[in-house]
Amino acid sequence: MYFIQENCGVFGLCSQYDCAGEIYQGIDFLQHRGQQYCGISTYDGSINHETHRGRVANSFPDEELKTLRGRWGIGHVSLRDRQPLRWLTQIGEIAVAFSGNVINSHELIREMMGRGKSFLEGTDVEIISKIIIEGSSLAGGIADLAGKIRGAYSLVVLSKDGVYATRDVYGFRPLIMGHDAMGTRYAVSSESRALENLEMEIYRDVEPGEIVLINDEGFRTLFRLDSPRKAHCAFEWAYTASMDSIIDGVYVQEARDNLGESLAQRDIDEGGLVADIVAPVPMSGMGHALGYHKRSRVNYQEVFLYNRYADRSYTQATQKDRDKMAKRKLSILPYVKGKRIVLCDDSIVRGTQIGYKVMDLKKAGAREVHVRVACPPLMYPCEFGVSTRSYGELMARAYLRAGDIISLDQLRPLESWVAERIGADSVKFNTIDDFVASLMTERANLCLACFDGISPYSAGI
Ligand code: SF4
Numbered sequence: 164m165y166f167i168q169e170n171c172g173v174f175g176l177c178s179q180y181d182c183a184g185e186i187y188q189g190i191d192f193l194q195h196r197g198q199q200y201c202g203i204s205t206y207d208g209s210i211n212h213e214t215h216r217g218r219v220a221n222s223f224p225d226e227e228l229k230t231l232r233g234r235w236g237i238g239h240v241s242l243r244d245r246q247p248l249r250w251l252t253q254i255g256e257i258a259v260a261f262s263g264n265v266i267n268s269h270e271l272i273r274e275m276m277g278r279g280k281s282f283l284e285g286t287d288v289e290i291i292s293k294i295i296i297e298g299s300s301l302a303g304g305i306a307d308l309a310g311k312i313r314g315a316y317s318l319v320v321l322s323k324d325g326v327y328a329t330r331d332v333y334g335f336r337p338l339i340m341g342h343d344a345m346g347t348r349y350a351v352s353s354e355s356r357a358l359e360n361l362e363m364e365i366y367r368d369v370e371p372g373e374i375v376l377i378n379d380e381g382f383r384t385l386f387r388l389d390s391p392r393k394a395h396c397a398f399e400w401a402y403t404a405s406m407d408s409i410i411d412g413v414y415v416q417e418a419r420d421n422l423g424e425s426l427a428q429r430d431i432d433e434g435g436l437v438a439d440i441v442a443p444v445p446m447s448g449m450g451h452a453l454g455y456h457k458r459s460r461v462n463y464q465e466v467f468l469y470n471r472y473a474d475r476s477y478t479q480a481t482q483k484d485r486d487k488m489a490k491r492k493l494s495i496l497p498y499v500k501g502k503r504i505v506l507c508d509d510s511i512v513r514g515t516q517i518g519y520k521v522m523d524l525k526k527a528g529a530r531e532v533h534v535r536v537a538c539p540p541l542m543y544p545c546e547f548g549v550s551t552r553s554y555g556e557l558m559a560r561a562y563l564r565a566g567d568i569i570s571l572d573q574l575r576p577l578e579s580w581v582a583e584r585i586g587a588d589s590v591k592f593n594t595i596d597d598f599v600a601s602l603m604t605e606r607a608n609l610c611l612a613c614f615d616g617i618s619p620y621s622a623g624i
Contacts, residue, residue: 170548171246171262172196172353173338174238175319175326177377179347181205183231185361189350190238191219192357195405196262197242204247204258204321207233212258214245235326235378237319244286247321252296257322259292262336262353263315264548271311291316302385305329305374309388313620315396315547317353317369325378326351327385333394333619334371335547335610337410340382341365349377354408368411393608394619398549400602401538402447402509413603416450421601422537423454423507425593430459430505436533436589441505442466444520445493451537452507461505466524467493493520500528510538511581511592514558518585531588539569539595539614540577546618547610558584565616569595 172193176182186203201222202214211231215222219240239246239260247260265271265287272285275293282289294311298304301322308316308331315335320327328351330338341358342349352358355365369375372388396403399410400418408415430436441461443452446469456463470492504524511517521532540559554560562577563569569577571594582590595614599606610619 170197170242170264172240173260173262173317173319174350174352174357175236175321175328175377176348176350177235177325177379180234181232182234182236183228185348186236186238187219187223187228188361189352189357190240192360193240193353194219196353196403197240199243200241200245201239202245202247202260203231203236203238204249205231205233205236206321206323210249210256210258210321212247212249214247235321237321237326244288246288248288248292250292250296254301255323257301257320259288259295259318259320261288261291261316261318262548263287263317263331264546265290265312265314265316266546267313291318295320301327302374302376306386306388309372319351325376327374327376328369329374330369330371332372332388332390333392333610334390334411335394335396337395337399337404338369339365340367340369340375340377342381346381349381351375351377354404354410356405356408359407365409392619394610395604395608396547396549397598397602397609397611398538398613403549406450411604418602419450419537420454420457421603422593422598423451423456424458425597425601426451426507426535426537426591427455427458429591429597436505437503438505438531438533439502440464440466441507444506444508444517445469447509448507451509451535455505455507455535466496466499466504466506467520468496469493495523495527497527499524501530503531503533504529505533505535507535507537509536510541511536511558512541513556514581514585521586525586534582534585534587534590536590536592539592539598541613542569543613543616545613547612569614
């Protein structure tokens with residue numbers, strides 16, 4: 164599924180050795196969180212800094228990494244802007260990178276301009292940087308964000324003191340710390356996979372509202388700001404995060420397994436579904452399909468081959484071209500002829516892509532295609548840093564209205580309607596209750612706003 168994308172991933176490292184090479188690897192392991200821009204800043208008395216348009220692996224030649232000298236640094240991958248941003252401030256040079264979204268950016272810009280501040284482009288990272296720089300100290304400025312920013316941020320700030328790392332008081336976006344066994348490298352990352360692939364042990368998640376300083380002495384908590392409630396993005400486990408990561412204490416793979424099992428259980432409870440194979444829409448449908456297979460005992464078989472060399476869909480200018488390119492990323496494995504297929508995907512946004520998949524499978528001779536969707540229907544765009552498109556593009560919104568409670572009774576007619584539109588023999592989504600149970604996290608600690616429309620800002624404060 165291609166049209167939901169995380170906006171950013173952040174990485175920070177304090178090492179006994181030059182760190183640019185490992186920051187490069189760290190953000191490469193976060194590439195799935197943003198493919199449009201990438202950047203690295205390091206500190207060796209002043210800030211060395213490079214950002215590029217494009218993917219990490221194609222963007223930083225060895226000669227350039229050698230110029231990024233220093234033992235401390237931060238890196239960033241993004242879907243929407245170049246980060247880190249470098250600033251010359253009253254307390255020396257700093258570089259700032261974040262993952263998330265500032266909802267009240269217009270108000271903040273207006274208020275700061277009223278006080279004589281100016282902005283280059285008024286991006287979220289620029290606003291965040293200016294609030295930090297206005298603080299009594301770096302840590303004080305970072306703490307001030309909590310009272311001013313409405314939205315989500317996981318943040319790294321590089322300075323002469325080391326790397327500061329923090330998460331907004333709700334903990335929307337993930338941020339986790341790790342170190343090597345010798346105590347020579349301390350790091351923070353949007354996802355654990357970057358730490359583990361750099362042979363570090365997981366230490367723990369940065370808590371919502373916690374401000375940590377990382378340097379040669381390791382991790383030091385400077386502040387723990389009051390958190391009104393946790394609101395971890397539920398979508399991380401279903402789609403955004405890589406399957407080899409652990410997010411806020413829950414293995415992504417286990418959560419996806421549960422989501423697939425829950426879909427299979429519903430089929431069993433509703434009389435059983437006769438199918439020959441269960442297959443994923445690559446890549447994010449894989450964990451869900453394996454879970455479905457585990458519970459249903461229906462054989463697992465790939466039906467699409469992922470073309471890793473196809474261009475990225477964002478480089479195409481029109482939606483039609485992007486759809487075409489997305490289609491070219493997957494080719495059919497023709498051993499589907501005559502088969503009754505359960506096809507697992509993470510979510511349905513507009514329905515265009517899953518419709519193509521169903522059509523392709525039927526053209527290749529599949530007898531039946533039953534679509535099973537891990538997430539409940541997407542009903543609201545995300546305000547917290549995940550591009551889930553506008554109301555008009557969300558397929559379920561053409562059928563259900565805002566405020567509709569998505570119970571099983573309401574899901575069934577929606578599912579028949581979606582099945583008809585995408586040409587599938589049947590469609591089933593997880594209910595919100597089953598979705599939450601699969602994530603093994605208390606509902607009160609999750610953001611589910613794109614499914615139920617309830618902003619964590621209005622719930623439980
Ligand atoms: S609205 Fe949805 S995508 Fe956005 S943070 Fe909440 S759960 Fe995640």
